[in-house]
Amino acid sequence: MRGAVIVVGSIGAVFFLAMGLTVGLWEALVLLIGVAFISSMLWYPPHVMRIVGAALLAVFLFAFLQTIAGTVPGAVIAIVLAVLAWRFLPVRVHRRVGFMVPSMVMLIFVTTILMYMAPGSPFAQEKQTTQQALEAQAKKFKVEKTALAFFGTYMKGLLADGTMGLSVKVQGRTVEQLLMPALPVSMSLGLLALVIACFLGLVLGIRAGLKPNSFADYSSMGVAMIGISLPNFVIGAILLVIFSYSFQLLPVAGWGTYGHLILPAITLALPYAAYIARLARNGTIEVMQQDFVRTARAKGLSEQTVIVKHALKGAILPVVSFLGPATAGIFTGSFVVEKLFAVPGMGQWFVTGALGRDYSVVLGTAIIYFTIITLFNLLVDFAYAWLDPRVREEL
Amino acid sequence: MSSTADTLLQVDGLRTQFVLDEGTVTAVDGVTFDVKKGEIVGIVGESGCGKSVTNLSVLGLLPKPQGRIANGSVKFEGRELVGLSENELRKVRGNNIAMIFQDPMTSLNPYLTVEEQLVEVVELHLGMSRKDAVAHAVKLLHRVGISDAANRIKSYPHEFSGGMRQRVMIAMALLCDPEVLIADEPTTALDVTIQAQILELLKELRDERGMGIILITHDLGVVAGMCDRVIVMYAGRIVEQAPTHELYASPQHPYTQALLKSVPRLDEAMHEHLFSIEGLPPRLDKGPFTGCTFAPRCPQVRDACHQGEPALEETSPGRHRRCVVPLGELETLA
Numbered sequence: 001m002r003g004a005v006i007v008v009g010s011i012g013a014v015f016f017l018a019m020g021l022t023v024g025l026w027e028a029l030v031l032l033i034g035v036a037f038i039s040s041m042l043w044y045p046p047h048v049m050r051i052v053g054a055a056l057l058a059v060f061l062f063a064f065l066q067t068i069a070g071t072v073p074g075a076v077i078a079i080v081l082a083v084l085a086w087r088f089l090p091v092r093v094h095r096r097v098g099f100m101v102p103s104m105v106m107l108i109f110v111t112t113i114l115m116y117m118a119p120g121s122p123f124a125q126e127k128q129t130t131q132q133a134l135e136a137q138a139k140k141f142k143v144e145k146t147a148l149a150f151f152g153t154y155m156k157g158l159l160a161d162g163t164m165g166l167s168v169k170v171q172g173r174t175v176e177q178l179l180m181p182a183l184p185v186s187m188s189l190g191l192l193a194l195v196i197a198c199f200l201g202l203v204l205g206i207r208a209g210l211k212p213n214s215f216a217d218y219s220s221m222g223v224a225m226i227g228i229s230l231p232n233f234v235i236g237a238i239l240l241v242i243f244s245y246s247f248q249l250l251p252v253a254g255w256g257t258y259g260h261l262i263l264p265a266i267t268l269a270l271p272y273a274a275y276i277a278r279l280a281r282n283g284t285i286e287v288m289q290q291d292f293v294r295t296a297r298a299k300g301l302s303e304q305t306v307i308v309k310h311a312l313k314g315a316i317l318p319v320v321s322f323l324g325p326a327t328a329g330i331f332t333g334s335f336v337v338e339k340l341f342a343v344p345g346m347g348q349w350f351v352t353g354a355l356g357r358d359y360s361v362v363l364g365t366a367i368i369y370f371t372i373i374t375l376f377n378l379l380v381d382f383a384y385a386w387l388d389p390r391v392r393e394e395l
Numbered sequence: 396m397s398s399t400a401d402t403l404l405q406v407d408g409l410r411t412q413f414v415l416d417e418g419t420v421t422a423v424d425g426v427t428f429d430v431k432k433g434e435i436v437g438i439v440g441e442s443g444c445g446k447s448v449t450n451l452s453v454l455g456l457l458p459k460p461q462g463r464i465a466n467g468s469v470k471f472e473g474r475e476l477v478g479l480s481e482n483e484l485r486k487v488r489g490n491n492i493a494m495i496f497q498d499p500m501t502s503l504n505p506y507l508t509v510e511e512q513l514v515e516v517v518e519l520h521l522g523m524s525r526k527d528a529v530a531h532a533v534k535l536l537h538r539v540g541i542s543d544a545a546n547r548i549k550s551y552p553h554e555f556s557g558g559m560r561q562r563v564m565i566a567m568a569l570l571c572d573p574e575v576l577i578a579d580e581p582t583t584a585l586d587v588t589i590q591a592q593i594l595e596l597l598k599e600l601r602d603e604r605g606m607g608i609i610l611i612t613h614d615l616g617v618v619a620g621m622c623d624r625v626i627v628m629y630a631g632r633i634v635e636q637a638p639t640h641e642l643y644a645s646p647q648h649p650y651t652q653a654l655l656k657s658v659p660r661l662d663e664a665m666h667e668h669l670f671s672i673e674g675l676p677p678r679l680d681k682g683p684f685t686g687c688t689f690a691p692r693c694p695q696v697r698d699a700c701h702q703g704e705p706a707l708e709e710t711s712p713g714r715h716r717r718c719v720v721p722l723g724e725l726e727t728l729a
Contacts, residue, residue: 291501297456298496299516299567300488303481309515313506389551390505 023113026148031113034106041098046091053094054086056101059159066162067176074162100374104367109151111366115359116147122168122357141168143359154363164367165360169352175364178349183368185255186345189265189338190331190372196269197326198319201276206315208277209284210307220277227274236267236340253342264341268334272326279318287314313387320383327376332369401432403574403607404453404492409467411445411452414460420680421465422448424631427707430575430607435598437622437639438611439654441676445631446611450577454492455484472574490520493568497580499560503552509536510548513567520571535566539596558589565596569604576600577609582617594621615658619643624713627651630677630688633707636715647716647725649695687719695720 012032019028044052058078066074085094123129123137137143142157142165144150157163164175208220227235243263244252250259287293288311296310297303335347346365353361385392411423423445430436438446451457453469455476469476471491476484496502504512513532517523523531529548536544539562552560561581568576578597582590594617601608610621618625618639625642627635627650635648646652656670674692677684686701687693693700699719707717718725 291496291498292504294456295494295496295502295564296504298454298488298494300485300490300519301515302485305515310504310507388506390553 023117024146024148027109027113027146030109030148030151031106034102034109038099038102038106041095044098049091049094049098050086050089053089053091053098054082057085057097058082060097060101060104063158063162071162096378103374104370105155107366107370108154108363109147111363112151112154112359113147115357115362116150120357122359124357141166141360143168150359154360164364167358167361169356169358169361175360178361179346179364179368182344182346182349185343186331186334186347187372189261189268189334189343189345190327192261192265193268193272193330193334194323194327196265197272197276197330198323200269200273202280202316202319204273205277205280205319206284206312209281209315210288212281212285217281221281224274224277227270227277230270232267232271233336233340235270236263236337239263239267240340253340255343260341260343264337264343267340268330268337272330275326276319276322279322280315283315283318284311287311290314317384317387320380320387323383324373324377324380327380328369328373331372402429403432403472404430404609405468405470405473406449406453407468407470409449409452409469410465411448411457411462412465413458413462415680417680421683422631422679423452425467425707426628426631426633427467428626428633428636430609432574432607433601433605434624435601435608435610435622437618437625438609438628439613439615439618439625440628441613443676443679444628446628447579448631449628450494450579450609450611453577454488454494455479455481456488486520489516489568489573490571491573492575492577493571493573494577494579495561495564495568495581498584499552499557499564500584502564503560505552508549508551509555509563513548513563513570516567516570532566532570535569536563539563539566539569540592541566557585558592561585561589561593562596565593565600569600572604573606575607575609577611579611580613581610583612583614590617597621615654627654630684631679632688632717633715634689634717636707636713638713641714645727647710647714647722648718649693649720649725650689652727653694687717695726 016028016032019031023031041049041052058081061078061081062075065077068074069077085097122141122143123134142150142153144153154165157165164179167173167175167178170178204220204224208217211217240252240263243250250263251257254260290311293306293311296306301310331346332350333347334343334345335351337343338345338347346368349361350365350369352358353365406429407427409423409426410421413420413422426445426449428436438449440446448457448462451462452464453476455464457463464477467477471487476487479487503509510529510532513536514525514528517528517531518525521528521531533544533548536548541547541559541562547555552563555563565581576597581597582593585593597608597610598621600606610617612618622639625635625637625639626633627642627648629650635642635646635651637647642651643655646655650672653670653672657672659669672692677688677691684704686703687705690696690700697720702719705717705719707715709715710722
């Protein structure tokens with residue numbers, strides 16, 4: 001125990017020094033406090049954890065709700081929900097919430113530091129601008145001198161004013177005005193891609209895994225290899241040529257009808273379908289060799305029952321684990337596909353925001369991606385526990 | 396081998412092969428034995444000698460597509476099982492002939508409750524309603540010594556200890572009151588006190604239901620305490636078969652002699668090394684063999700042993716052995 005404290009302490013000290021020298025002392029201190037706060041939660045007794053979890057949930061809900069419902073109703077709803085959560089949710093959920101909310105704050109902070117460390121500024125132009133004009137612009141868009149000051153202003157904007165700030169590059173628009181129309185587009189595209197990836201991957205993978213080294217196996221894995229190797233703009237272009245140009249079944253690009261959703265979703269899904277197929281194949285092969293599958297056969301069950309009832313759950317567990325990273329990849333990696341099919345999703349803001357140094361836009365997309373990915377990881381954990389009873393107690 | 400009214404299972408000249416990329420391996424060759432009502436038949440031998448494959452062949456559970464029965468017959472109550480369709484075989488599995496396996500940790504499905512795993516057998520073979528099936532399963536769990544069975548049946552396998560899991564396996568095998576129970580090393584993965592309890596339970600159940608039991612093991616102590624008859628296997632063949640007490644009193648094959656000699660004894664001095672058989676069993680994929688398969692490791696080997704494989708001969712009623720050394724010339728154990 002003492003040895004561990006010394007090791008962790010010295011690593012922390014070295015890290016802190018390095019951070020202090022490169023990023024700045026105050027930034028390093030805030031970072032250290034944040035990390036210490038998150039890790040300290042491991043030692044909280046259950047009743048303390050419930051209070052902390054509910055309080056953090058209230059803050060998060062308030063920040064989110066006041067934009068939609070206004071300050072007073074937002075506060076009331078947030079407090080009511082937090083009290084309900086404190087009273088009824090199990091401690092393990094509070095632990096997850098207690099981890100998620102400060103992590104999001106740390107994400108905002110670290111992103112801010114990184115944006116400030118990179119050379120250049122949101123107002124840099126080829127044309128020379130006067131010092132006064134620059135300062136006036138900085139004041140208008142609330143771009144502070146240091147990362148720490150910007151972080152403070154941004155958090156105040158989020159919590160007190162319920163806004164994600166003004167976009168520097170799109171004049172006269174707030175970040176929420178830019179992102180809110182894009183969010184449902186990205187969500188429907190991402191979810192459909194996820195469903196396609198799972199369905200295609202599982203069907204191909206399980207079919208291959210049930211008969212390893214057969215024609216079914218080689219053909220499925222061959223398709224999977226193509227899916228993994230080809231970049232998605234190539235796949236997208238091929239699909240466009242076939243379905244939009246030659247057969248004229250689906251629209252080439254744009255947004256608005258269900259038809260517009262299909263090709264980009266398939267393009268986005270194929271590489272993940274390929275990964276899932278490989279995971280499902282290996283999972284199936286492994287589970288079919290398990291002793292309990294032999295037991296099921298020895299009981300006289302039909303091969304179909306053996307597979308569906310006894311083998312399937314074990315076979316798809318590796319796929320479920322992969323769904324967390326897959327979700328992150330599908331949602332954040334949609335930029336190329338959105339460009340190719342001219343889909344007005346979040347991906348464009350993620351990339352143009354970073355390239356144009358639009359600080360508040362970058363932070364806005366980061367917050368939304370963080371929320372989506374964290375929620376999906378939570379869902380994946382629940383799905384895992386539902387499938388495997390041995391994991392249930394650990395959650 | 397003679398068939399009488401109380402013969403349940405008759406295995407005759409069974410030859411099981413695995414077709415692999417490297418060639419065909421004969422894992423079981425010419426195995427012949429039978430099991431009568433209320434009888435416990437032990438099959439012993441080292442790892443890889445074909446004990447388990449023999450019994451998987453009986454139920455047609457060989458790994459596909461590599462495994463196949465090349466020759467021989469398996470009759471259950473006079474009905475031929477080899478060549479039956481998968482559908483017909485499934486009606487026998489778990490219903491007339493049930494199996495329990497070595498490792499209860501891995502042989503039960505970790506993703507399903509014990510109730511689900513027990514009830515599906517009853518529903519399948521006995522056609523009971525869900526409610527009756529649960530009641531029947533609880534009754535059997537209770538019988539194999541699981542207290543509070545009505546509640547425990549809702550648990551998952553990982554919530555039971557190793558010994559309790561093996562009891563669950565036994566209950567699962569007994570659900571349809573099978574005529575023959577194949578127990579494939581049922582106690583190998585358990586600690587010694589639990590082993591004794593499980594074996595005692597199997598004996599009780601045999602007395603109660605009059606089923607025939609095939610007990611596969613490599614533990615000669617278990618055989619001595621449990622079995623009426625013993626089959627000794629080596630490299631896929633039966634080398635000796637005898638009533639248990641006769642086998643222990645006067646083994647008639649050098650391999651059996653050596654096996655018995657390697658059992659540690661309490662009355663021997665502590666500082667002496669345990670006896671062990673030199674070398675390893677032959678690799679079956681290197682076959683076919685010209686002489687006796689045990690010859691390279693046999694302490695009593697002579698020229699005749701390499702001349703051709705000795706046949707399984709009956710030395711007295713119910714006693715068989717496969718050895719060229721005449722009985723009179725066989726050295727007895729020191």
